[in-house]
Amino acid sequence: MSQKLTCVGKRITQKDVLLKATGEARYVPDVRLPGMLWGKVLHSPYPHAKIKKIDKSKAEKLPGVAAVITVEDAPKILWARSFRDMPMAPSGALQRADEYILADKARYVGDPVAAIAAVDEKTAEEALELIEVDYEQLPFVLDPFEAIKPGAPLVHDYAKNNMAVHLTPPPFLVKGDVEKGFAESDVVVEEKFFVSKQVACQMETQSCVASVDSSGKITCYSPCQLAHPFRRELGKMFNVPVGKINVINPFVGGSFGCRLSCHNEPICVLLSMKTHKPVKLVYSKEEDFISIDTRTPHYYTVKMGFKKDGTLNAMNLDVTTWAGGYLSRAQLAGGITLIWGLGHYRCPNMNGSCDVIYTNTTVAGAGRGFGNPAIMWGVEEVVDMAAEKLGMNPVELRLKNTKQTGEMANMGLPIESSYIDDCIREGARAIGWDEKRGKNKGGNGTLKRGVGMATMTHCSGAWPLLIEHSNAFIKFNEDGTADLTVNPGSPGTHIWGTLSQIAAEGLGIPVEDIYIVTGETDKTMFDLGSHASRSTYVTGNAVLEAARLAKKQLLERAGKILSESPDDLDVRDRQIYVKSNPEKKTSVANVCSQAIYNLKGDSMNISGKSSWCSHYNSIPTAAYFAEVEVDTETGEVKILNFVTAVDCGKAINPMTVEGQCEGGVQQGVGYGLTEDYVINKNTGAVESNNFTSYKMPGTMDMPETTKTIIIDKPDPKGPFGAKGVGEPGLVGVAPAIGNAIHDAVGVWMKDLPATPEKILKALMEKSPQQD
Amino acid sequence: MKKEIINLTVNGTLHEISVEPQVTLNEVLREQLDLTGTKLSCGAGECGACTVLIDGKPELSCCTLAMTANGKDILTIEGLARDGELHPLQKAFVECGAIQCGFCTPGMLLTSKALLDENPDPTREEVKSYLSGNLCRCTGYVKIVDAVLAAATEMNKGGK
Ligand code: FES
Ligand code: FES
Numbered sequence: 001m002s003q004k005l006t007c008v009g010k011r012i013t014q015k016d017v018l019l020k021a022t023g024e025a026r027y028v029p030d031v032r033l034p035g036m037l038w039g040k041v042l043h044s045p046y047p048h049a050k051i052k053k054i055d056k057s058k059a060e061k062l063p064g065v066a067a068v069i070t071v072e073d074a075p076k077i078l079w080a081r082s083f084r085d086m087p088m089a090p091s092g093a094l095q096r097a098d099e100y101i102l103a104d105k106a107r108y109v110g111d112p113v114a115a116i117a118a119v120d121e122k123t124a125e126e127a128l129e130l131i132e133v134d135y136e137q138l139p140f141v142l143d144p145f146e147a148i149k150p151g152a153p154l155v156h157d158y159a160k161n162n163m164a165v166h167l168t169p170p171p172f173l174v175k176g177d178v179e180k181g182f183a184e185s186d187v188v189v190e191e192k193f194f195v196s197k198q199v200a201c202q203m204e205t206q207s208c209v210a211s212v213d214s215s216g217k218i219t220c221y222s223p224c225q226l227a228h229p230f231r232r233e234l235g236k237m238f239n240v241p242v243g244k245i246n247v248i249n250p251f252v253g254g255s256f257g258c259r260l261s262c263h264n265e266p267i268c269v270l271l272s273m274k275t276h277k278p279v280k281l282v283y284s285k286e287e288d289f290i291s292i293d294t295r296t297p298h299y300y301t302v303k304m305g306f307k308k309d310g311t312l313n314a315m316n317l318d319v320t321t322w323a324g325g326y327l328s329r330a331q332l333a334g335g336i337t338l339i340w341g342l343g344h345y346r347c348p349n350m351n352g353s354c355d356v357i358y359t360n361t362t363v364a365g366a367g368r369g370f371g372n373p374a375i376m377w378g379v380e381e382v383v384d385m386a387a388e389k390l391g392m393n394p395v396e397l398r399l400k401n402t403k404q405t406g407e408m409a410n411m412g413l414p415i416e417s418s419y420i421d422d423c424i425r426e427g428a429r430a431i432g433w434d435e436k437r438g439k440n441k442g443g444n445g446t447l448k449r450g451v452g453m454a455t456m457t458h459c460s461g462a463w464p465l466l467i468e469h470s471n472a473f474i475k476f477n478e479d480g481t482a483d484l485t486v487n488p489g490s491p492g493t494h495i496w497g498t499l500s501q502i503a504a505e506g507l508g509i510p511v512e513d514i515y516i517v518t519g520e521t522d523k524t525m526f527d528l529g530s531h532a533s534r535s536t537y538v539t540g541n542a543v544l545e546a547a548r549l550a551k552k553q554l555l556e557r558a559g560k561i562l563s564e565s566p567d568d569l570d571v572r573d574r575q576i577y578v579k580s581n582p583e584k585k586t587s588v589a590n591v592c593s594q595a596i597y598n599l600k601g602d603s604m605n606i607s608g609k610s611s612w613c614s615h616y617n618s619i620p621t622a623a624y625f626a627e628v629e630v631d632t633e634t635g636e637v638k639i640l641n642f643v644t645a646v647d648c649g650k651a652i653n654p655m656t657v658e659g660q661c662e663g664g665v666q667q668g669v670g671y672g673l674t675e676d677y678v679i680n681k682n683t684g685a686v687e688s689n690n691f692t693s694y695k696m697p698g699t700m701d702m703p704e705t706t707k708t709i710i711i712d713k714p715d716p717k718g719p720f721g722a723k724g725v726g727e728p729g730l731v732g733v734a735p736a737i738g739n740a741i742h743d744a745v746g747v748w749m750k751d752l753p754a755t756p757e758k759i760l761k762a763l764m765e766k767s768p769q770q771d
Numbered sequence: 772m773k774k775e776i777i778n779l780t781v782n783g784t785l786h787e788i789s790v791e792p793q794v795t796l797n798e799v800l801r802e803q804l805d806l807t808g809t810k811l812s813c814g815a816g817e818c819g820a821c822t823v824l825i826d827g828k829p830e831l832s833c834c835t836l837a838m839t840a841n842g843k844d845i846l847t848i849e850g851l852a853r854d855g856e857l858h859p860l861q862k863a864f865v866e867c868g869a870i871q872c873g874f875c876t877p878g879m880l881l882t883s884k885a886l887l888d889e890n891p892d893p894t895r896e897e898v899k900s901y902l903s904g905n906l907c908r909c910t911g912y913v914k915i916v917d918a919v920l921a922a923a924t925e926m927n928k929g930g931k
Contacts, residue, residue: 013865020873021861023808023848027874030807201908203812203820203874253810253874254908285813492872492909655868655914662911663871691817691906699899699912706913 006572007504007511008720009712011655014497015516016251025251028207029282031221036209037066039271039281040124041264042114042131043291044106047360047684048140048153051105051133054114059130064123067274068131070114074101074270079237081261081293082329082365083229087467096164098156099326101237101266106135107155107325108360109685110290112264117271117279140684144299144322144357155325155358162358164327167335169352170465172412173342181314181349185305187389188314193302193378195752197322197677198295198367198670199688201696202491204253205288208268211278218245218269223252225259225489226529231521237266238273246522255491256667257366260531261328263292289689294677295367295374296333297322302341302378306386310400317341317352317375324358328365331356336465337375343410344379344457345401360684368664369727370532372458373671373734380454380735381748393437394739395428398455398623409619410457411465417715417723419647420455420621426709427453427645431625438743446633449640452739454732455623460724461534461614468534468614471525472542474503474550475607478596480574480589482507482550485517486543487524488535493726494656495535499543501652502536502719506547507554508571509588525611533620533724536652540719542612549608557606558591618715620723622646624668624736626703630744632763635756637673637741639703646728650714650721661708661729668733669697676753777841781806782850790837797821797832800847808848808877812906819905822878823847829885848877851884860884860922869918871909879905883919892923 019025056068078097086095103111114131118124139153146152147162155162168174182188209221218240224230227247235242252259268281283292298321305314321334334356342350367373387394402420409415428434431451440449461468473485484503488495496516504511517523527539555566558576562569562584570579577585595606627641644661651657674695678687688694714721738749747762774789781804788803797814800806800823812820814833821833824846851858860883863869870876879902886893886901893901898919899912907915 011868013868017865017870017873018857020870020876021857021865021880022852023806023877025873026807027810029811030801032805201906203810203818203872203906203908205812252872254872256908285815285818492874494871659868659871659910659914662913663909664911666908666911690815691813692815696906696908698903698906699916700903702899702912706911 005505005720007501008652009650010653012497012501012511012653014494016496027204027251027253028209028221028223029204031209031250031280033209033211033278036278036280037117037119037275038121038124039268039279040116040128041112041267042128043287044103044109044111044113046106046135046137047109048138049106049135050138051103051113052136053134055132058132059116059127062123062127062130064119065116065127066277067117067271068114068127069102069270069274071100071102071104073274075237077237079233081263081326083226083233084236086229088465096327101270108362110362111325112267112291115267115271117275140360142359142361142679142681142684144320144359147357147359155360159358164323164356164358165331167354169338169342170412172408173338174351176349178314178316178349178351182303182305185313186308187386188303188305189382189385189389190301190303191378191382191385191750193750194299195297195374195377197297197364198675199289199677199694200256200258200367202254202256202258205285206263206283206292207281208265209278209280210265210268210272212269212272216240216244219248220245220265220269221248221250222262222265223249223259224262224265225255225491226531227487227489227521228526228529230262234269238269246520249489249519252491256368257295257370258293259491260366261293286689289694290362290686293328293363293365296330296364296371298334298337298374300375300378302382304382304386306390310390310392310397312345312347312401314349315342315347316350319354321354321356322359322364323356324361324363326363328363330364333366333371337371339410340372341375341379346403346407361679362686368667369731372456372731376454376456376732377735377738377752380732381738384739384742385748394453395424395433398424409617411459411617413464413617416616416618416717417649417713418619418621419711419713420457420623422711423621423623423645423647424455427623427625427643430643430707430709431627431641433625436627446631447629448632448744449627449629450740450742450744451625451627452736452743453623453625454735454739456728456731457619457621458724458728458731459532460537460618460620460718462532463614463617468528468538470527470539470542471611472539472546473525473607473609474546475605476550476554476592478593480587480592481513481515482509483515483517484543485524486539487518487521487527488539489530491530493660495530498536498652498656499540502540502543503547505720506544507551509574533726533728536722537618537718537724538612538614540722542610544719545610545612546608549610550606553606553608554588554591557595558586561586561591561594616717618649618717618723620646620648620725620728622728622732624732626736626740628737628740628744630741630759632745635759637759639669639737641705642703643707643709644729645709645711646725647711647713648725648728649718649723651710651712652720652722654710657710657725658708660725662706664729665706665733666697666702667730669701669737671752672734672737673753673755674701676755775838777838779840779843779845781845782847792836792838794837795833796835796837796840799837800832806847806849810874810877812874819878819882820875822881822905824881824885827885827888829882846881848880851880858884859925860919863918863922863925867914867918867921869910869914875905875907879907879915887923887926891927895920
């Protein structure tokens, strides 16, 4: 990449953002089709109940009701909300088909048991009240440790002791002899942690508009970010050829993992099949809170042993992942905590385990960072605990153990590039580590200040654990502009802009000339979709390759016009010129136009198409630094300053990278301090089912200053050197805050979120034996 | 339930609408007038996504009964740009990277407009405080606050 970049690295606004500023952008709840009905779902009020009988006659008689459906009306096929049969390793972590479209037995409060389609929303709501369900309440179990005791109520008959799956680390993360390693360590720290069930809180509630026409064609407007795998699952579920299904993603109002699954879409499709009319189904925020996938909660033990000089010598992780009534992606989000946790630092002896357990609670699946924020909370706190025992600076202790380029990364492949040490050093400098660390413990009355840090490594896609396959197609239009067809999904991450910049740079034309075609499975080739921080890296490489092929065709056509060898030509400022004689040129538009409209009989649409499968995985790395002020009287934590230093390779668009990191800080502040998913122990009901009881941070809860440092050193494998950055923004935010709290007031918070009550309790427990 | 006729001036156009007493302004805007730029998220007055301006003041359309807006002047996101010219706040939101998924954006923009109408030269703290009822899950608010301050500067230059 010796040539000067003209578009990559620039702060360019993605074209369609304008439509979001004017209100023209249409999201699923804004879609209206002629003759459309409204759908509503009846959710179980009980955490575990046999459904003995459902009497729908009264509801059916209400004028305006077009259909009432229950499990009896649904295909007798088990499906997986997180999609079956994805080629995946290790195979023990495969997605499991364990639910019907509507519940055969209620397995959590919120489980959909029936649904209505009616002429309008109000009629559908009224009809819901008229459905009579005869439930037989069953004993239920909410806690995973209770769930595995003999005699506990069984959530699924197939899963003995409610054990969905027991996982061990992949072979490349089982190393040496752990017991011996601990015995030979000078400092060993072992601690238990709990992390709560964070809710995605995407602002657009879960919605679907489905239309099944008389030919059987299914059109499904959905926010699902894995549109192609979702289409296949719909085909299997309803026994319909995939070609008859079009999954459309209009604008999507946020995901943060929850849109990796589909939720009410199958219900909506079934309602449309029954009524022969389009149906719209929009969940309320409360329905979102109780019945769409949350992040997986985990109990876990971290044990780490260090040599006197700070070298990490042994590490063990035992994780218990608390799935809900269905598995979704809990088995993956659980199992992968071992990969993130054990794969982060260099260590000669390590092992671990992960149990994934069914309970009668809301389903837990993917959350941004996919298990990495959960496990790094504990790992990074334990590193700080060890630093204290070793009498070492936590910055130095981390620098001692970070993995470098060429060593084996978390997913078992060599690290293509790592600038984690730059992240640590630059972040420490920006927060003022040396001046502030440990300096203000006795200060200012009840207000104590401290600084803390954390680090992480993540991924750019999930290869080699999962297929990483994307396609891109670029065609030149007759005026020299180009259409880029891709379908990575876009829950709001500006990936279309990022991919347009890659295409523009690859083709040598201005980014304004790139038009994106996306959002429909009918119009696009396969793309796995948006997950695991993959789209810039995997779809981006597909785009770059398609651009290379399209440019090759363009130069070949231009060569004929200019009577020059294509190898001697290049593209700049919409002109194709002879490299040795730039005055000799023709316009891209001229070449494209002549290629399409001519009477020579050799017309062609200049284009390039590529199928891209990753065979490597470049890991983004990051370091996070927080400066906090803790009020020892109230337990409140104020975040003064936050710094994220991120190594995401070459930043295709620095503004987008900053946006991802700044948004990650908000989610990390919530994860660390305020967002608590509370389930009533007596009823199994979700008590934190709105934004008043579930506190996601607003403007006033955010740090006074937030800074993103982009290391901006290219990776050898990413397109123009880029690595993934969608998830890293969040991963280490909470542990940096947790470690800063300890620096301020000397308590270790082990149970997330660290609410003021928990901090006060910890302070109280600490104070008798202290000063 | 008995319907009544109300008059709403929305983005400068007078509409005569027949509504039932319990219908919210949000429903009227979205379902009857097809102004879907006004969003609905929490539906309970907790997030600000549904904010519109009623006689210049920011109000939550999900908690406002349509009847109570009878005779009033309502500005929704669709009315913020004038004669094809974006409002400086819209320009600033687009240019500063203040918009990710965009679902909070209409509410953020209208609340910000009310702020700048009241206080043309706010401090960073004042912007944060005025927007404290508008939740965003994507941006961490940093670039939203940047955008409001940038728009204020632009407008004070006489941009208007
Ligand atoms: S939708 Fe009205 S305040 Fe949330
Ligand atoms: S931009 Fe997505 S909620 Fe604000």
